[in-house]
Amino acid sequence: MEYRRCSSCIPESGALTGYYQPGQLSPGFLASLLLLPLLLFHPGLGLAKAELCFLVTIWNMLQVSHECPVDKEELGRSTWTFLHTMTAYLPEKPSPQEQDKLSNFFQIFSRVYPCAECSQDFQKDIEKHPPQTKTRKQLCKWLCEAHNRVNVKLGKPKFDCSLVDERWRDGWKDGSCD
Numbered sequence: 607m608e609y610r611r612c613s614s615c616i617p618e619s620g621a622l623t624g625y626y627q628p629g630q631l632s633p634g635f636l637a638s639l640l641l642l643p644l645l646l647f648h649p650g651l652g653l654a655k656a657e658l659c660f661l662v663t664i665w666n667m668l669q670v671s672h673e674c675p676v677d678k679e680e681l682g683r684s685t686w687t688f689l690h691t692m693t694a695y696l697p698e699k700p701s702p703q704e705q706d707k708l709s710n711f712f713q714i715f716s717r718v719y720p721c722a723e724c725s726q727d728f729q730k731d732i733e734k735h736p737p738q739t740k741t742r743k744q745l746c747k748w749l750c751e752a753h754n755r756v757n758v759k760l761g762k763p764k765f766d767c768s769l770v771d772e773r774w775r776d777g778w779k780d781g782s783c784d
């Protein structure tokens with residue numbers, strides 16, 4: 607299975623979530639040091655892209671991981687990333703056994719998710735709206751709608767579920783993830 611990877615800016619910007627000892631410089635920082643002169647003075651880079659990369663570089667330079675436990679927001683972002691990516695890469699038509707396993711997965715997930723309020727509400731939500739596991743598309747849509755119900759509860763904007771494959775599997779049609 608091939609995963610897309612956004613590579614339009616600094617290749618190792620993903621390194622900012624790596625595991626480093628407190629105070630240790632991340633590879634993102636070291637890459638930034640090497641790339642900064644190139645980004646600033648390379649004649650072939652357009653201004654907007656150079657500016658964007660400069661901002662990412664500064665961001666990377668500020669990243670010194672302290673390896674702290676995650677909070678509710680960070681846990682949520684990582685978990686949604688995992689869930690949407692998992693469903694995005696399922697076979698188009700999961701077998702009946704796979705469908706059962708997917709339903710079980712979400713039932714168990716809703717019980718063990720380590721945020722009491724989130725877990726309780728998600729259990730109730732799943733009871734009202736059981737996972738639609740017949741096809742990949744249906745499950746992606748179901749998950750998107752479940753995520754939107756959490757977004758609404760938290761006062762965040764709803765996501766357009768017709769764009770879920772672009773966001774989590776194919777990359778945006780404008781090529782910004784290529």
Ligand SMILES: Cc1cc2nc3c(=O)[nH]c(=O)nc-3n(C[C@H](O)[C@H](O)[C@H](O)COP(=O)(O)OP(=O)(O)OC[C@H]3O[C@@H](n4cnc5c(N)ncnc54)[C@H](O)[C@@H]3O)c2cc1C
Nearest residue numbers: 678679682683685686723724727728750751753754756765
């Ligand atoms: C199952 C679950 C239940 C949660 N319940 C709670 C709760 O009760 N209270 C609480 O405070 N926090 C809860 N959270 C965490 C919360 O949903 C967010 O993850 C957290 O607040 C960080 O939000 P964010 O704005 O960074 O983006 P997130 O909501 O984490 O989204 C990450 C990215 O997903 C994309 N996205 C957004 N909406 C959708 C969608 N509908 N479909 C597809 N992609 C989308 C966007 O690109 C976004 O940047 C829950 C998380 C999970 C996984």
